[in-house]
Amino acid sequence: MSHANGGKIAVVAVGGNSLIRDKTHQTVPDQYAASVESMARITDMIEAGWDVVITHGNGPQVGFILRRTELAIHELHPVPLDYCGADTQGAIGYMFQRALYNEFHKRGLAKQAATVITQALVDRNDPAFKNPSKPIGSFMDQATASQHSQSEGWAVVEDAGRGWRRVVPSPLPIRIVERDAIESLIRAGYVVISNGGGGIPVIEDDQGNLVGVEAVIDKDFGGALMATSINAELFLITTAVEKVALNYNRPDQRWLDRMTLGEARQYLDEGHFAKGSMEPKIRAIIGYLERGGQQALITDPENIGRALAGETGTWIVP
Ligand code: ADP
Ligand code: MG
Numbered sequence: 001m002s003h004a005n006g007g008k009i010a011v012v013a014v015g016g017n018s019l020i021r022d023k024t025h026q027t028v029p030d031q032y033a034a035s036v037e038s039m040a041r042i043t044d045m046i047e048a049g050w051d052v053v054i055t056h057g058n059g060p061q062v063g064f065i066l067r068r069t070e071l072a073i074h075e076l077h078p079v080p081l082d083y084c085g086a087d088t089q090g091a092i093g094y095m096f097q098r099a100l101y102n103e104f105h106k107r108g109l110a111k112q113a114a115t116v117i118t119q120a121l122v123d124r125n126d127p128a129f130k131n132p133s134k135p136i137g138s139f140m141d142q143a144t145a146s147q148h149s150q151s152e153g154w155a156v157v158e159d160a161g162r163g164w165r166r167v168v169p170s171p172l173p174i175r176i177v178e179r180d181a182i183e184s185l186i187r188a189g190y191v192v193i194s195n196g197g198g199g200i201p202v203i204e205d206d207q208g209n210l211v212g213v214e215a216v217i218d219k220d221f222g223g224a225l226m227a228t229s230i231n232a233e234l235f236l237i238t239t240a241v242e243k244v245a246l247n248y249n250r251p252d253q254r255w256l257d258r259m260t261l262g263e264a265r266q267y268l269d270e271g272h273f274a275k276g277s278m279e280p281k282i283r284a285i286i287g288y289l290e291r292g293g294q295q296a297l298i299t300d301p302e303n304i305g306r307a308l309a310g311e312t313g314t315w316i317v318p
Contacts, residue, residue: 009050009053009231009234010052011052011234011236012054012237013055013235015056017300018056019060019095026060037301038301039100043103044304046109051187056193057197057198059197061088066079081215081216082200082201082212089115090115092193093117096193097193112191115196116192118194119176121210122213123174124204126169128170132168134216136166139165141163141164148166155168169214169216172217173198175229177210179230182194183230218284220284228287234297235285235296237281238304239300241299242312244273244298244314245272248278257314259317261290264282285298296317297314
């Protein structure tokens, strides 16, 4: 069981669509059903010889926990964001582990998947802490927002007439704390699920102890750091689109088969990639390639196999 096969390492960052297909499929059984499909495509990669480290987003799942907290606050304690990160890494890791177990069983594959609860170190002086920008949790009226801001110190913003929302910092991850454990597992032949939600954000205090912070890390940046940290031969981001486009959703839209690092930087500057969706992916891939990464790919889960065969997806190379 789980003998290292000496294959190449791929870090696969699965997007929100691997867990939630649409607004009418959000329940836990729905999320499991979506996981089953995505993990089958990842099993194809494993059968093709890749050693896969899976990472994933957790935005909607954290939102559900925060909403439950809000509804139950007269009776139960609030859940800090670092703890939300750990909860979702565990729960999503469980769904992926079970989906992979069943897929391996079906195919007679002697493989095992394991989830590593992962902390990601962020710089306590990261400028993001002075500029909380990531909206989380429910919309509030102004009175509720200012009450939270006074009693809990929340940063709150008015969101385009839709109401008030809490915003938290989104610092860059600089070190994956459990890196060595993750690398040992992958080199020993295990399929590893780790650094979910970009990693649980922690800072180092003056004594070198880790402290969880009220922040969120972008899963695309978390995935790219993972790919760099374990010297992955491939950084694959799966999302809801088969390819990346220039002039996305416009009449002159053009799908890209391939771009170089230089072209990626240029298209980014020209504003082709929407903030909060495609932009962080391209930035994350640029970072991975700048740190010596070999190749990155963006496609949807259904097309992983075809994309790896060079038939589709958008490849980004140095
Ligand atoms: P994920 O959960 O996978 O991170 P996101 O919604 O954050 O998903 O990002 C993927 C989305 O980015 C796509 O579904 C697409 O609508 C959007 N997008 C924005 N700009 C582009 C672009 N230039 N090319 C392709 N997709 C784009
Ligand atoms: Mg996203």
